[in-house]
Amino acid sequence: MAARAIWKAVIQCGKYQVPVKLYSAIEDRNIHFRILSRKDKQPVKGAMVNPETGKIVPHDKTRRAYVAENGDRAILETTELDALEPEPSRNIETIAFLPAEQINHRWYDRPYYLGPDGNSKAYFAFIEAIESSAMHGLMRWVMRGKMYMGALRLHQGYPVLITLKHADEVVAIEDLVAPGGADLNPKELEMARQLIGMLEDELELSAFHDAYREQVLKLVESKAKGGPRLKLVKPSSKKPNDDLGSALQASLKSLKKSA
């Protein structure tokens, strides 16, 4: 079954255009719980409360405020905030094409597939041109009142637009200092290298599945039928092996045996 497009747009690349449709690349498989009241097992209602009076403040009486460092608050009206939002547009602007490594994947947020909107001639020509350039596009667009930056790249031969986080949302590794200590023992490093080498294989993502999710659904089913409450059995916590050298040696030995 074909997926439904969430948005229509036109990519502007230099003086050329590509009409596209956006599709979410993500399939939500999370289990969604509701918050219930313990007493009547029915969903609760959320409301904004003034903690001093304990009274509910109706929605039309609520405002947003910016709180300054000293605690002073500037009240911002919805109309004022809306006026700061960008003008709606159907265009996805191309800001630049860059070597792939220039757009760090740590900025990646949500991926969307791009499909052709109407005539697919320009769409496929654009794919071909991106492919031969071996570069990634840096794009900007306004969708549903919000401005986005995105990376444009190919995945399995099709264009994917990935929204990017703001620079200050991602903690830079350069700003952190790795744990220090005495130099590592070269013998232990060599053993760790061997151990990781023995555990190396190709990545087959489809080999992994969310078994826990299935267990949660089974638990729901069992409880719905009046099944017993699950009790937590604390696993005996493994004592961390302080002797790194002997732990590595024993690991290599047991792996060689099973090989």
Add this chain to the structure above:
Amino acid sequence: MADEPTEETEILKPFWSGVVTFGLVSVPVSLFPATRGTTLRLRMVDDKGNLLKRRFFGSEDSKPLDAKNLVRGYEIEKDRFVIIEDDELEALDPEKSREIDLKLFVDLNTLSPLYFERAYFLVPNGGSTKAYRLLAETLVQEGRAGIATFVMRGKEYLCAIIAERGILRAETLRFSDELRSPKAIGLPEMKSVDAAEVKHFTQAIKGLKTKTLDQTELKDQRSARIIKLANKKLRSGTDIVKASTDDEEVEESSTNVVDLMEVLKERLQGKLRERSASQSKTRQPKVSELRSKSKAELYEMAQSQNLPGRSKMSKAKLIDALTTQKSL
């Protein structure tokens, strides 16, 4: 506006604590987010500017429900729910709730970042950092990532443990059935393309070619615009509600704001800063006491406690920092 204003939340606590194992080697770690929300936090207030909090109400209650009376429910049919408790979720797979067991290592280059969902830094959790450094060093040298599944906060995650500059990071990965394929979307098969049209696009791409990314492009312009508007109001005094001296709400919320960076820096160096409750009680000054001191006096106190970032703090920030020490 699409985004809801947030309530200030504590980011001090690790998202997960347990051990990363490879072979018989175990590395005790805690996970902290490697990303943070936007710097701009708008709060909900009433039309008089009083800070509000989100509370939950049952159908018959006029009083808000406390955490004890809120439960997680799964809807099995319309209006019929099964309650699932926290400890039941943990009981489903206690091993995976405490262990990231790396049984597979892969070439880092074979991981498609499209699968990456969220990133967490791993910080050593007490004791020696030797095993941590050994794993990080080996992964960097070999260009490998460790793969495992584990359970965090009631959900199973597939993750890749990656090392960069001696720091371990967990990237949670989407399961293969969580990332759609072009076929599942229904994207059309590639048709023969018009060479002339490809040439047009190739030239357009060449014209847009840039060697390096200008990071100012990734600045949060929206937040900057809102802060600018707010500051204009604060300066001119329009739509402003002054903080009252006994405004506990503000104190409570600002004390929760602790810079993730500071926590990461300390924890990576193995500093836990554990203090007994009695100790912190006797040492911790009251906000009201501190308010009467001058900024210079506060700075001196901060200096004696070796508070990070003190030279850049305002008086209010210094008070916060001095009174929140215990929670670090």
